[in-house]
Amino acid sequence: MKGLGATGGAGLAYGAMSTLGLAPSTAAPARTFQPLAAGDLIGKVKGSHSVVVLGGGPAGLCSAFELQKAGYTVTVLEARTRPGGRVWTARGGTEETDLSGETQKCTFSEGHFYNVGATRIPQSHITLDYCRELGVEIQGFGNQNANTFVNYQSGTSLSGQSVTYRAAKADTFGYMSELLKKATDQGALDQVLSREDKDALSEFLSDFGDLSDDGRYLGSSRRGYDSEPGAGLNFGTEKKPFAMQEVIRSGIGRNFSFDFGYDQAMMMFTPVGGMDRIYYAFQDRIGTDNIVFGAEVTSMKNVSEGVTVEYTAGGSKKSITADYAICTIPPHLVGRLQNNLPGDVLTALKAAKPSSSGKLGIEYSRRWWETEDRIYGGASNTDKDISQIMFPYDHYNSDRGVVVAYYSSGKRQEAFESLTHRQRLAKAIAEGSEIHGEKYTRDISSSFSGSWRRTKYSESAWANWAGSGGSHGGAATPEYEKLLEPVDKIYFAGDHLSNAIAWQHGALTSARDVVTHIHERVAQEA
Numbered sequence: 190m191k192g193l194g195a196t197g198g199a200g201l202a203y204g205a206m207s208t209l210g211l212a213p214s215t216a217a218p219a220r221t222f223q224p225l226a227a228g229d230l231i232g233k234v235k236g237s238h239s240v241v242v243l244g245g246g247p248a249g250l251c252s253a254f255e256l257q258k259a260g261y262t263v264t265v266l267e268a269r270t271r272p273g274g275r276v277w278t279a280r281g282g283t284e285e286t287d288l289s290g291e292t293q294k295c296t297f298s299e300g301h302f303y304n305v306g307a308t309r310i311p312q313s314h315i316t317l318d319y320c321r322e323l324g325v326e327i328q329g330f331g332n333q334n335a336n337t338f339v340n341y342q343s344g345t346s347l348s349g350q351s352v353t354y355r356a357a358k359a360d361t362f363g364y365m366s367e368l369l370k371k372a373t374d375q376g377a378l379d380q381v382l383s384r385e386d387k388d389a390l391s392e393f394l395s396d397f398g399d400l401s402d403d404g405r406y407l408g409s410s411r412r413g414y415d416s417e418p419g420a421g422l423n424f425g426t427e428k429k430p431f432a433m434q435e436v437i438r439s440g441i442g443r444n445f446s447f448d449f450g451y452d453q454a455m456m457m458f459t460p461v462g463g464m465d466r467i468y469y470a471f472q473d474r475i476g477t478d479n480i481v482f483g484a485e486v487t488s489m490k491n492v493s494e495g496v497t498v499e500y501t502a503g504g505s506k507k508s509i510t511a512d513y514a515i516c517t518i519p520p521h522l523v524g525r526l527q528n529n530l531p532g533d534v535l536t537a538l539k540a541a542k543p544s545s546s547g548k549l550g551i552e553y554s555r556r557w558w559e560t561e562d563r564i565y566g567g568a569s570n571t572d573k574d575i576s577q578i579m580f581p582y583d584h585y586n587s588d589r590g591v592v593v594a595y596y597s598s599g600k601r602q603e604a605f606e607s608l609t610h611r612q613r614l615a616k617a618i619a620e621g622s623e624i625h626g627e628k629y630t631r632d633i634s635s636s637f638s639g640s641w642r643r644t645k646y647s648e649s650a651w652a653n654w655a656g657s658g659g660s661h662g663g664a665a666t667p668e669y670e671k672l673l674e675p676v677d678k679i680y681f682a683g684d685h686l687s688n689a690i691a692w693q694h695g696a697l698t699s700a701r702d703v704v705t706h707i708h709e710r711v712a713q714e715a
């Protein structure tokens with residue numbers, strides 16, 4: 190289950206839990222969200238109604254945007270000087286001092302960037318609906334590329350060898366099909382399959398594995414060519430398959446199921462110009478007058494008139510009191526605020542454990558991955574600490590581009606976390622060049638890295654709920670359920686309170702849920 194959550198996304202992990210009967214069956218149904226409109230509050234409910242939103246990430250900005258539609262007076266307090274929270278795009282001019290005190294300045298060329306946090310959006314996520322509503326242009330994002338490489342250690346001749354996904358898939362599917370067909374033909378499945386079933390299965394396997402007439406996998410043009418087919422009598426030279434036992438024992442197919450995941454299956458999308466475009470668009474619609482950037486919240490308390498929040502901005506202490514507060518500050522940081530939250534709520538917040546993840550982007554002044562490896566987008570995967578190398582999905586065929594030299598999580602990210610940027614870069618280049626060769630070490634013009642455990646105002650990539658088995662789904666533990674309910678006038682929102690943890694969709698649906706709850710309450714109490 191842990192593996193499903195880590196690589197397959199929330200939907201897959203949660204779906205699998207439901208199938209296994211582990212997911213809650215009696216959980217309270219989510220509130221039905223209907224976008225608010227001016228007439229829902231103004232003229233219907235007396236008086237003015239105010240909400241202070243703590244945090245200007247996806248959950249905070251979405252809450253503010255939806256509440257404003259009905260005429261609520263909303264103030265967003267955001268500690269950083271930019272919107273988006275963990276949706277953070279590094280481009281020329283980005284500057285960040287991490288919790289170790291190291292300052293990096295990003296000097297990528299004009300128009301080049303990479304997303305240090307959120308980078309892709311599945312078709313089912315409401316993130317795409319907000320892109321439509323806010324007029325944020327989107328483009329395709331490659332979660333799968335037959336030309337990228339897999340490279341794993343194993344006790345076989347394939348150990349440490351870079352193999353294209355297309356070759357790894359052709360051989361794995363080919364041999365699996367051959368074996369299953371053989372077993373079927375030899376009667377191993379006679380207890381479960383009729384003659385007709387076996388014929389249909391054989392037909393499928395012959396096609397799926399590209400088998401010969403006598404049911405063997407002998408290689409396939411699907412693997413690719415040593416010399417490409419071309420004009421006239423140039424039929425090309427097909428690459429030869431690896432041996433069956435080598436393919437099985439090397440585990441080169443270990444990442445094939447990644448894009449089978451509900452949340453990772455193609456097509457995937459991303460905003461043109463960086464994921465943060467969505468939150469700059471939210472900011473424009475909410476109005477910068479209603480968002481205080483550089484406002485670090487230090488205190489949040491229920492009081493008789495509502496909720497009083499204290500913060501520092503521009504070097505001075507300030508305070509605001511509103512009817513309600515929506516707190517989207519990451520759960521493990523909330524306990525650091527001065528507060529009058531009950532003990533069981535503070536205990537519940539502590540059950541959301543922080544996690545490690547990070548990326549490093551290298552700008553190359555030559556797109557060798559396109560000209561030499563014929564790779565246009567997608568990622569190479571490995572069991573080295575870098576985990577994967579992601580290729581740019583923009584500026585195709587131009588003269589430069591930003592490669593994400595690692596995107597690793599958990600233990601593999603911890604191997605980078607305590608390093609300086611220069612050390613991270615050296616390690617990333619050393620491991621990457623074992624996959625893509627010596628060219629990986631040349632034509633580097635600049636680089637920038639981010640490690641979420643070391644990033645101020647986050648100190649975590651995403652929450653792992655104690656007792657959830659590490660999946661990206663919210664867990665129906667008492668602590669999780671506790672935070673779904675308000676503490677008097679204080680509401681909690683964020684991806685950690687959803688079944689799409691580590692997805693913007695989770696933060697946005699959580700925001701909608703809280704907005705609906707507050708509005709129902711305001712209407713009832715009127």
Ligand SMILES: Cc1cc2nc3c(=O)[nH]c(=O)nc-3n(C[C@H](O)[C@H](O)[C@H](O)COP(=O)(O)OP(=O)(O)OC[C@H]3O[C@@H](n4cnc5c(N)ncnc54)[C@H](O)[C@@H]3O)c2cc1C
Nearest residue numbers: 244246247248268274275307308309486683684691692693
């Ligand atoms: C490495 C990585 C990869 C990801 N990949 C994807 C992806 O491909 N697709 C996808 O959809 N999602 C992805 N996500 C998840 C996505 O970024 C989160 O789900 C989303 O940002 C959660 O939004 P949020 O508002 O709940 O929290 P946050 O984004 O964390 O926002 C919380 C806000 O609170 C602010 N804050 C903190 N402390 C204070 C304080 N004291 N005072 C005031 N403000 C404060 C923070 O600055 C921040 O802006 C990824 C995340 C990471 C880290």
